Amino acid sequence: MDLEKQTSPAATTDLRASDADRDRIADILREALAEGRLTADEHAERVEGVLAAKTVGELDAFIQDLPAAHRRRTAPAAAPNRPTVGAVPIEPDENVVAVFSSAVRKGRWRAGRRIHAYAIFGSIEIDLSEALFEYQQVVIKAISVFGNVEVRVPENVSLRGTGGGVLGNFEVHTLDSEDPQAPVVYVDGWAVLGNIEGRPRRGKLVADILDRVQHKVDKSLRKHLDR
Numbered sequence: 573m574d575l576e577k578q579t580s581p582a583a584t585t586d587l588r589a590s591d592a593d594r595d596r597i598a599d600i601l602r603e604a605l606a607e608g609r610l611t612a613d614e615h616a617e618r619v620e621g622v623l624a625a626k627t628v629g630e631l632d633a634f635i636q637d638l639p640a641a642h643r644r645r646t647a648p649a650a651a652p653n654r655p656t657v658g659a660v661p662i663e664p665d666e667n668v669v670a671v672f673s674s675a676v677r678k679g680r681w682r683a684g685r686r687i688h689a690y691a692i693f694g695s696i697e698i699d700l701s702e703a704l705f706e707y708q709q710v711v712i713k714a715i716s717v718f719g720n721v722e723v724r725v726p727e728n729v730s731l732r733g734t735g736g737g738v739l740g741n742f743e744v745h746t747l748d749s750e751d752p753q754a755p756v757v758y759v760d761g762w763a764v765l766g767n768i769e770g771r772p773r774r775g776k777l778v779a780d781i782l783d784r785v786q787h788k789v790d791k792s793l794r795k796h797l798d799r
Contacts, residue, residue, distance in 0.1 A: 587628045597622050597631045598642040598659060609735045643703040650748050651730035651756045655709045660685045670694030670719065680704065686711045691719030691766065699724045701776035706756040714761030716740065723759050723770040730756040733770055737763040744770035754778070 598619060605615040618634045625631045635641040665684025669691045678699035683781050690697045691714075698712060701724055701775045714721040714735070723744075725731050728751065733744020740763030751755075755778070759770040 580589075589625055589628050589631050593628055593631055594622050594625070600638060603640065604638050610762055612753070617646055618697050635671050635676075651732060653734070653757055655756070657713055658708075660711045663687075664688040664713070668698065670696045678702070682706060683710050684711065685709065688712075689721050689761075691715045691716045691721050693718045695720045695722075697722050697724075698780055699773070700757065701726050701773040701778075704776075705729075705778060707755070708753070708756070709756050711758045711760060712765075712770075715757060716763040716766030716768050718764070721761070721763075721765045721766075721768045723757070723768075724773040724774045724776075725757050725770070727752050727772045727774065728777045729772075731759070731770060731772065732756065733759045735759070735761040735763070735768065737766075739765045741767045741769070743768070745772065747772055769790065 584794045588649070594637045595731070601618050602609065604713070605612070610618070621634055622631060624636075624762045632641065641650040664686045666677075666687050667690045668677060668687065671694055674697075676697045676699070677687075678697065678701075678703050681704070683700055683705055687698065687710070689698060689712060696714075696719070700710075712723055714723070718796070725747070728745075728749050729747070730749045731743070731745065731747035735744075737770055742761065742763045744759045755772075759768070761768050
């Protein structure tokens with residue numbers, strides 16, 4: 573009987589908590605504070621407990637009286653591995669070139685449907701964490717020869733990668749957004765004695781997923797007023 577107890581699988585609540593588990597609980601507590609469900613003192617006390625928690629069960633105890641703890645979790649819909657035919661033009665909206673130099677695209681900028689990046693003995697950083705997405709599908713074609721191309725995206729978009737390396741490194745972290753309307757970023761390329769990397773930037777969320785729609789509305793209004 574004792575042997576059965578020792579070999580039986582541990583309950584989920586007894587599993588050791590990961591950093592991702594703690595981040596999830598902290599996000600729920602932050603939302604509860606913003607909604608007025610917790611006072612500032614209660615929030616601070618619970619966050620302190622979350623940081624000290626060792627198991628999943630200990631973490632869950634901090635949100636048992638909050639609605640978010642009882643919502644049914646649904647798996648995010650997987651984004652397609654390739655962009656929709658005809659949705660992205662063959663010609664690039666922008667070329668980013670670094671030959672024995674460096675090039676950076678970051679901050680508040682409008683991302684086109686296709687971006688070509690060429691790093692030849694150079695370094696390129698394409699940071700979409702604060703970019704304005706006017707289109708749901710964005711393709712980044714990257715070529716790295718003795719160079720480095722880094723792509724960063726917000727945590728609430730989808731990210732896909734297709735490519736490889738020749739004595740080089742091609743690494744894109746697959747990401748699926750819970751919002752079916754969220755942008756999908758495709759990183760496609762080859763690294764020859766170089767490096768191509770794509771991953772989400774921790775803590776960055778695109779707040780203007782529907783900005784492209786608003787932009788089109790504003791454009792239509794301007795045309796109407798100019799008549």
